Amino acid sequence: MSKICLALPEATRAIHSDYADFRVRKKVFAYFLNNHNGDGIVSVCVKSALGENVDQASTQPDRYYLPRYIGPRGWFGMRMDRGKIDWREVRNIVELSYC
Known part of the structure; x- marks a missing residue:
């Protein structure tokens, strides 16, 4: 995951407890x-376009989901x-x- 993200231009990472x-x-x-x-x-x-996250999560609920706090803001x-x-x-x- 880190390798993929940090390969993008100007990307940084912050590590927290969980x-x-x-x-x-x-x-x-x-x-x-x-x-x-x-x-x-x-x-x-x-992050995805608002509404697309709901579509993504509903297509394969065993693989995708709406995160508790950020799902309502377009994340999946x-x-x-x-x-x-x-x-x-x-x-x-x-x-x-x-x-």
């Missing part, structure tokens, strides 16, 4: 959450604790959020 955020010019474009707020979920969360999460991780997909959603 999550990391990735920023460009002080604006967050991705989060890595690890049991954030005790929810038991490991995921990457990215891709679960990384459910089997094999498709790193190309992670890269794609991170790059879309970065733009």
Whole structure:
């Protein structure tokens, strides 16, 4: 996750107790959450167009979800604790959020 995010121009990372955020010019474009707020979920969360996040989460609810606090603001999460991780997909959603 860090390798993908930090490869983007001007990207920085801040590590916190149960999550990391990735920023460009002080604006967050991705989060890595690890049991954030005790929810038991490991995921990457990215920003999408408002409404698209709901569509994404409803297409495959076993893989995608709306994060508790940031979901209502256009973010969705891709679960990384459910089997094999498709790193190309992670890269794609991170790059879309970065733009």
